[in-house]
Amino acid sequence: MKMFVVFVILLHVSQHASALELYEGESLVLPCEFPTFELDSPTVVWSRSDLSPSTVHQRQLQGDELKDQNQRYSGRTSMKTDALETGDLSLNLTDLQLSDSATYTCSVKDKMIGQRRVTDVQLEVKEWFPSWAKALLVLLVLLVVSGGLLCHYRQYFMSVYKVEVDSGVESVQLICKTTVCLPKDAKVEWKDKNNRKVHVYENGSDQPEEQNQDYKGLTKMKRNLPGDLSLTLKNPTEEDTYTCTVYSREGNILLKKDVVLYVRVPQVEVDSGVESVQLPFNTTLHLPEDAKVEWKISSYTKVHVYENSSDQPEKQHQAYRDRTKMNEDLLKTGDLSLTLKYPTDGDNYTYTCTVYSREGNILLKKQVELKVRVPQVEVESGVESVQLPFNTTFHLPEDAKVEWKISSYTKVHVYENGSDQPEEQHQVYKDRTKMNEDLLKTGDLSLTLKYPTDGDNSTYTCTVYSRERNILLKKQVELKFTVCRVEVEEGAESVQLPFKTTQNLPEDVKVEWWEVSSYHKLHVYENGSDQPEEQHQDYRDRTKMNEDLLKTGDLSLTLKHPTERNSGEYRCGVYRKNIWIRGKTVQLKVKGRVQVQDQTGDIRNRSSSIDPTPLMADQSV
Incomplete structure (x- = not known):
């Protein structure tokens, strides 16, 4: 079946040549696409039939294979690190030269399909200034500068090149070429944006003592005065x-x-909840047996250290103990990838892998950015319950322990020794959480949280431990509440703040509605009746709740004659023996009405969802 799919795809591969025109010194991408992810061990080769050797660039699953590369392309070619995984086999070619004009062939080799030519790309590289333009430029300069020469010491010329490479490449060439005649005793300085000296060439040789320490042993200049200073x-x-x-x-x-x-x-x-994630790094560079490999997230936080042919866990930061793994024989295979167990959003960093020689010189360096997506559950305040999902196919031991937390010390739910452990819960969550029966057998570790409010907004972490307290699984879920919004126009007879919950509430519950910003009480229901003496004076005779509210579970509040001043957030709380058992938040917006005098002197009402327009000084209302 797999071979058939590959064959069908091959029938649709275009082998027609496309043409590209660019100028010398520029960079370009030679396009090529092929479903290499369907193959077992594919190799992509970019080549020129008019050269010997003909290879421009070669990529295998293990990385670039450039030992047969034609030297005129050394340091000027690159491909995406995941090219063979995505099928995007495009070649990035920098610092174009006139001699690069040719037809480039993209081919794929694999034991299943043999060798297939995917596409041909014709490239033509042109001069920025043809010979006649250069001659004219020289003539103009001679005319403007009487007796002057093009090779004048005070000449100043500025241009900008852009180079793009993948993190992990062994080197990159920074292009600096000119056709201007430069004296042999000229001094060349390369600096970075922080004005640090990257490389200095003077008096016919490099000057390493002038380099910034961060660039020691990392630079090499062509030194082809007067033309190529790359x-x-x-x-x-x-x-x-x-x-x-x-x-x-x-x-x-x-x-x-x-x-x-x-x-x-x-x-x-x-996604949060996966057992592990791999940070990829493969190289074809021959690494010495005494090389040191370090994965870090900062200069002082070491994630994994490999040295003296073995891991060095004592050098790891404690947050990564027993959570990382690298391949055996990594120096021989060139696979320096790092496996990180139980990733959470707290692991979202840019990770840097550095390979050092025995003398401490940097041999290789690569960065990989990790992003752990935390699923989000949205629920409106006032719902009966919400479920935080966590399902796994991982086989869990019968003596495993499951903990849901919102911080290192606030336990939401604990399951251990085959049953829930309510005595370990934080009191805020007592009688409010539930997990499925046979959760270890079914792998459904979801948590049901009853009567959630916006005070429960948090990121919840579920961790599964073995009997030895080793972490087996870990997942995060973010709970986010959306506030119920009610809009009404000022002048309406009344507005209702809705809240419906479980029917047949206990008779000894207390229900309170209050204004969040001021804590003023709108309405209080207790001992089977309203308590108007507890209301704030602004709401006297303006509120009403349903009869039989405990039986129906309808705790909605009717507010009479709402004004723009009543816009704001309101909350309803249900208590039993002074213990909060449920609640809801409602956002009320009252759109004001403004009286405006028209040209005839009549007064009109105008509604507005923003602040009313001020009346002019000469307008009477």
Whole structure:
């Protein structure tokens, strides 16, 4: 079946050549798409038939394989890190040269399909200034500057290039080329946006003692004066702007160019509740046996350390103890991926993997951004109950312990030794939570929370422990309340604040409606009747609740003659023996009515959902 799907897809693959026209020094993407995710061990090859060797770029599942790459493309090609997983086999080619004009072929090899040519892309690279334009420019300069030369020491030239690479590449080339004649005794300085010296070349040699410490051993310059001053930067990890400046012996600026470097950081997204997540990092670089590998989220927070051919758990931050794992023989296979168990939104960081030599030099560096999605449950205040979902197919032991919490110390529900443990609950949640029977057998660890209010807004974490207190599973669910909104126009006879709950409430309950901002009581019902003496004076004779409200469960409040001053948030609370058992919040908006005098002197009413328009001083109402 799999072979049939691949064959059908191959019938639809276009092999017609497309044509692209660009200028030297620019970058481009050569497009190619193929469903390599249907294959077992695919290899993609970009090639030029007119070259020997013909390989422009090659990618395998393990990463780039560039040992047979034609040297004229060294450091100028890259592909997306997940190319073979997504089928996007496009090739990024930087610093275009006139000699790059050719037809490029994208091919896929696999034991299932053999070798297939996917597409051809024809590229034509043009000069920014043709020969006749350069000659004209020289002539104009000679005319403007009497007796001057194009190679004048005070000449200043600025241009900007953009380079984009994936985090984890071994190196990137920052292009700085010119056709301007530069003196052999010129000084070349590369700096970053923070004005730190990245590389210095002077008196015919590099000057490493002038480099900033962060760039030691990471740079190499072509030093092809007068034309190519490009810089190779190892292990790029962050976006930055690099400036190449050339000075004359007298300190005058002869040339200045900016290169903007963009480093694409791959993002891994998972849902809270998965058993583990992998942060990918594969390399084809030959790593020494005594190399050190560190995964970090900051300069001081170590997630995982591999050194002296084994893991070093004592060097980990305690938050990651027993939660991380790396592959065996990682230095031999080049698979430096990190597996992180029980991820939560507290693990949302950019993780950096750095490989060091025995001497402490950086050999490789890559960043991966982790995003853990926390599912959100929305419910309107006043509902009877809400369920926080958590289902798993993971086989749970009979002696497992299940805890729902909203913080490290506030336990919402505890299940252990085959039954609920209400004595471990926080008092706010007593008699308000419920979990399914046989939850360990069914894998349904969902929590039902009764009579939720907006005070229950929080992120709830469910953790499953083994008898030895090892974490088996972990999931987060965010509970968010939406407030019931009621709108009425000022002048209406009355408005109702709705609240319907369980029928046949106990006779000894107390029901209170109050204004949230001022705590003024609108209405109080207790001992089977209204308690008008407890009302705030502003609401005397203006409120009413249904008869038999305890039997019907209809606790709605009718407010008579609402005005714009009554706009705000109101809350109803139901108590029994001074213990809160349920409640609801209602947002009331009363749209004001403004009296406006028209040109005839008549008075009209106008409703407004915003502040009334002020009357003019000469208007009488």
